[in-house]
Amino acid sequence: MAADGNMKPAKKLSLKENYAMLTRGLDWEPTYQKKEDIFRMIDFEGIKIHDWDKWEDPFRLTMDAYWKYQGEKERKLYAIIDAFQQGNGQFNVTDARYLQALKIFLTGIVELEYASHRGFCMLGREFPGAGPRIAAQMQSIDELRHCTTQIHAISHYSKYFEGMANFPEQFDRVWYLSIPKSFFEDACTSGPFEFIVAISFAFEYVLTNLAFMPWMSGAAFNGDMSTVSFGFSAQSDEARHMTLGIEVIKFLLEQDPANVALVQKWIDKWFWRGYRLLALLATMMDYVLPKRVMSWGEAWTIYYEENGGALFADLARYGIKPPKYADVTIKEKGRVSHEMWSVFYANRDAVNFSTWLPSEEEMAWFSEKYPDTFDKYYRPRFEHWRQLEKEGKPFTCKCLPQLCQVCQWPCLYTEPDDATEFLHRETEYKGETFHFCSDGCKDIFADEPEKYVHAWLPVNQIYQGNCFLPGVDPTAPDFNPLVEALKYMGLKPGVDGGLLKDSIDAQRWEQWTSRPANIHEGAYTDFVRKTTNG
Amino acid sequence: MTVEIRTTGVKPIRNAFTHLEKRFGDKNATRYQESAYDIQPLVNFHYKPLWEPDRDLYDVRRTAVVMKDWYALKDPRQYYYGAYTITRSKQQDALDRQLDFVEKRDLLRSLPLAARQQLVTALIALRHYEFGANMNNSHMAAYGFGTIFTQAAMMNCMDRLGMAQHLSRIGLLTDGNTGESLTEGKRQWMDEAAWQGVRRETERLFVTRDWFELHVAQNLVADGLVYPLFYQQFDAAFAAQNGSALSSLTDYLMRWYDETNRWVEAIVKTAATESAENATLISGWTTKWRDAWVAALQPIASQILGDKGTSALDAVTTAFNTRAGKLGLKL
Ligand SMILES: [Fe+2]
Ligand SMILES: [Fe+2]
Ligand SMILES: [Zn+2]
Numbered sequence: 001m002a003a004d005g006n007m008k009p010a011k012k013l014s015l016k017e018n019y020a021m022l023t024r025g026l027d028w029e030p031t032y033q034k035k036e037d038i039f040r041m042i043d044f045e046g047i048k049i050h051d052w053d054k055w056e057d058p059f060r061l062t063m064d065a066y067w068k069y070q071g072e073k074e075r076k077l078y079a080i081i082d083a084f085q086q087g088n089g090q091f092n093v094t095d096a097r098y099l100q101a102l103k104i105f106l107t108g109i110v111e112l113e114y115a116s117h118r119g120f121c122m123l124g125r126e127f128p129g130a131g132p133r134i135a136a137q138m139q140s141i142d143e144l145r146h147c148t149t150q151i152h153a154i155s156h157y158s159k160y161f162e163g164m165a166n167f168p169e170q171f172d173r174v175w176y177l178s179i180p181k182s183f184f185e186d187a188c189t190s191g192p193f194e195f196i197v198a199i200s201f202a203f204e205y206v207l208t209n210l211a212f213m214p215w216m217s218g219a220a221f222n223g224d225m226s227t228v229s230f231g232f233s234a235q236s237d238e239a240r241h242m243t244l245g246i247e248v249i250k251f252l253l254e255q256d257p258a259n260v261a262l263v264q265k266w267i268d269k270w271f272w273r274g275y276r277l278l279a280l281l282a283t284m285m286d287y288v289l290p291k292r293v294m295s296w297g298e299a300w301t302i303y304y305e306e307n308g309g310a311l312f313a314d315l316a317r318y319g320i321k322p323p324k325y326a327d328v329t330i331k332e333k334g335r336v337s338h339e340m341w342s343v344f345y346a347n348r349d350a351v352n353f354s355t356w357l358p359s360e361e362e363m364a365w366f367s368e369k370y371p372d373t374f375d376k377y378y379r380p381r382f383e384h385w386r387q388l389e390k391e392g393k394p395f396t397c398k399c400l401p402q403l404c405q406v407c408q409w410p411c412l413y414t415e416p417d418d419a420t421e422f423l424h425r426e427t428e429y430k431g432e433t434f435h436f437c438s439d440g441c442k443d444i445f446a447d448e449p450e451k452y453v454h455a456w457l458p459v460n461q462i463y464q465g466n467c468f469l470p471g472v473d474p475t476a477p478d479f480n481p482l483v484e485a486l487k488y489m490g491l492k493p494g495v496d497g498g499l500l501k502d503s504i505d506a507q508r509w510e511q512w513t514s515r516p517a518n519i520h521e522g523a524y525t526d527f528v529r530k531t532t533n534g
Numbered sequence: 535m536t537v538e539i540r541t542t543g544v545k546p547i548r549n550a551f552t553h554l555e556k557r558f559g560d561k562n563a564t565r566y567q568e569s570a571y572d573i574q575p576l577v578n579f580h581y582k583p584l585w586e587p588d589r590d591l592y593d594v595r596r597t598a599v600v601m602k603d604w605y606a607l608k609d610p611r612q613y614y615y616g617a618y619t620i621t622r623s624k625q626q627d628a629l630d631r632q633l634d635f636v637e638k639r640d641l642l643r644s645l646p647l648a649a650r651q652q653l654v655t656a657l658i659a660l661r662h663y664e665f666g667a668n669m670n671n672s673h674m675a676a677y678g679f680g681t682i683f684t685q686a687a688m689m690n691c692m693d694r695l696g697m698a699q700h701l702s703r704i705g706l707l708t709d710g711n712t713g714e715s716l717t718e719g720k721r722q723w724m725d726e727a728a729w730q731g732v733r734r735e736t737e738r739l740f741v742t743r744d745w746f747e748l749h750v751a752q753n754l755v756a757d758g759l760v761y762p763l764f765y766q767q768f769d770a771a772f773a774a775q776n777g778s779a780l781s782s783l784t785d786y787l788m789r790w791y792d793e794t795n796r797w798v799e800a801i802v803k804t805a806a807t808e809s810a811e812n813a814t815l816i817s818g819w820t821t822k823w824r825d826a827w828v829a830a831l832q833p834i835a836s837q838i839l840g841d842k843g844t845s846a847l848d849a850v851t852t853a854f855n856t857r858a859g860k861l862g863l864k865l
């Protein structure tokens with residue numbers, strides 16, 4: 001330090017220099033405890049890191065900048081949410097059918113943001129480098145933000161509509177919500193390197209645009225200002241998260257050639273797992289949104305085939321290949337949403353949202369968007385079901401479907417090369433048979449059977465009598481496991497699920513707004529007919 | 535699209551989410567309540583963590599403390615993400631004006647060399663202490679049980695990074711942005727005998743796995759001694775010699791400390807009053823870590839405060855004991 005008297009003006013620091021100074025040498029170099037006792041998780045996966053300093057924090061945000069930047073976004077966001085609530089914005093959405101998408105979102109997605117927050121927080125504790133630890137912590141608190149703002153944005157809807165009020169309980173219990181739940185728990189129970197490849201790279205970098213663009217534009221198209229606002233407010237967070245995703249993958253690949261095989265294995269696994277999770281989104285895009293943005297098939301073409309293709313071409317220099325079974329996703333793109341909507345329609349009494357059959361006009365749209373598949377495979381099915389509805393005996397599934405041991409969807413997908421043949425794979429492990437929806441899921445199981453035998457499969461749990469509330473006697477003569485399971489899942493018959501036209505939401509919607517509950521079907525009740533006629 | 539609501543009196547069918555209604559009745563919930571209660575999954579976990587196969591992903595057994603309802607551990611500040619970032623950004627705006635004032639007038643750079651050296655010895659090494667606290671709070675947020683606690687720990691984790699950076703700024707204001715003071719602070723932290731107790735105890739926190747014990751050790755005990763010792767006792771002694779330029783910047787740390795203590799104490803008090811077992815456990819931890827930290831701080835207190843070091847540390851310890859007593863702890 002300079003002695004007194006000869007002071008030059010203080011050096012001006014650029015933003016980058018300022019960041020470097022503020023975090024300079026900050027990290028711990030422990031000498032009293034062993035490094036491996038402080039950072040216990042980084043060795044068991046087999047990833048080799050020689051120089052942690054090569055992984056810089058890609059965000060390079062000091063906390064003062066973070067607080068100000070994020071605080072400003074929050075001010076704006078809550079101003080919109082407040083205005084939305086005061087102006088009864090919940091009635092500005094297209095119709096009551098749109099609300100079914102919000103139910104899936106609140107019960108299925110919000111908790112994923114939470115899981116992501118906790119997962120990144122573990123990384124923020126466990127990575128031995130200061131840069132990656134800080135980056136993970138920042139992402140962790142961002143994901144906490146997403147969870148919180150989503151709850152706040154949707155909470156007002158829950159005051160007027162059913163199916164959203166007990167979202168945390170349902171996330172833990174409703175059978176189809178084990179699809180998203182098991183996805184993130186799989187990541188969080190993995191080691192830190194697998195987690196970050198799974199979430200930052202495979203999910204955020206490769207697949208997030210696919211989830212984000214159609215979903216946010218869908219909300220905008222359907223007048224949901226609350227959802228749109230938090231979505232766009234989260235976009236700049238996501239941009240940072242994607243940067244982390246690509247940087248981490250390059251860091252791992254550059255550190256040691258031995259990492260390539262492990263990273264490839266995780267890309268294969270998490271691409272497939274993420275793709276199966278997105279089948280939920282495919283179904284929402286094609287079937288639930290009353291005003292559509294684009295079809296799932298189109299979205300997959302643009303956001304995976306084109307963008308993803310370029311990405312993997314770029315990663316080829318590291319020896320990384322496009323994900324295994326990417327070809328299957330392309331073969332399936334004309335089928336996924338139709339097959340999964342059929343599953344939900346058939347099991348509509350056991351879900352927390354209402355269903356319906358596509359109208360003539362919607363089927364015409366499907367024929368146009370899916371020229372190779374819709375008329376051939378799905379139109380006849382929906383026409384038949386429509387006939388049954390007309391006759392007053394709508395089709396329902398009477399038995400519980402077999403679930404895939406890995407992705408937890410019902411095993412009701414079709415063979416990649418034959419859309420008329422249900423696909424079913426199984427495997428023996430320690431004397432037990434396990435079932436899969438696809439070769440992708442079967443491979444994932446084969447690599448880590450000890451992990452996946454512990455999957456909490458709702459259907460199996462119901463049959464084993466594990467899904468009923470305290471006080472219920474499973475040995476009672478009138479014990480009905482399915483009825484009890486619905487209570488356990490927090491689903492109320494006549495309120496949750498069922499056909500939209502019979503639903504209490506639809507009825508209230510028409511009563512309150514005088515507009516049809518499903519713009520594709522016209523009025524369900526006299527509340528709309530009266531207004532329209534008079 | 536125009537909305538035509540046929541009746542002026544469309545009434546909500548419920549006022550709160552089911553889980554909040556169960557706790558607080560069917561009335562409008564606050565944004566804090568919506569963010570904090572019952573969000574963390576509780577049942578039906580899918581896999582055994584590869585990193586801890588004998589526990590669930592979220593598991594009450596990661597601490598010896600037992601609570602009937604983990605959501606009793608509420609944050610009196612009622613911080614959810616938005617309230618937290620907006621509060622911090624306002625505080626930062628005020629701090630920026632202070633920093634600006636000190637920088638424009640070269641208030642720290644123009645201190646006599648001996649004073650600047652003293653400042654570096656006393657405060658700059660604490661950057662590393664803060665960064666250690668950052669990692670410890672990350673541990674609590676990652677492995678703690680219940681959103682209401684873990685989200686506050688997450689905010690505290692980020693706060694500590696902010697405090698480390700604030701101390702770095704004080705260093706840069708002292709050395710004219712050369713970073714020499716940071717290098718020197720680190721050297722002393724790593725090599726000077728007076729700092730080794732603090733460094734050793736901080737490392738011991740890194741291998742303390744019980745997250746509630748870690749909260750007690752880091753946020754209650756260590757901070758409860760470090761903050762008053764450096765930012766009050768040392769700060770007052772330094773100001774007596776050198777004027778209040780430094781105090782205008784340590785004031786931020788003390789204000790943050792006072793604010794955060796409301797949360798730290800609420801957690802400890804709630805858990806300790808829950809049961810005699812909890813009270814005994816937490817009292818034991820508090821005593822153990824207090825003794826270790828008082829001993830660890832003794833040499834650096836003497837170094838920076840000379841012969842007043844011991845009495846200053848005594849005063850800080852006495853105040854701490856009183857505080858702990860008010861929380862229902864028996865030391
Ligand atoms: Fe997110
Ligand atoms: Fe994200
Ligand atoms: Zn599967």
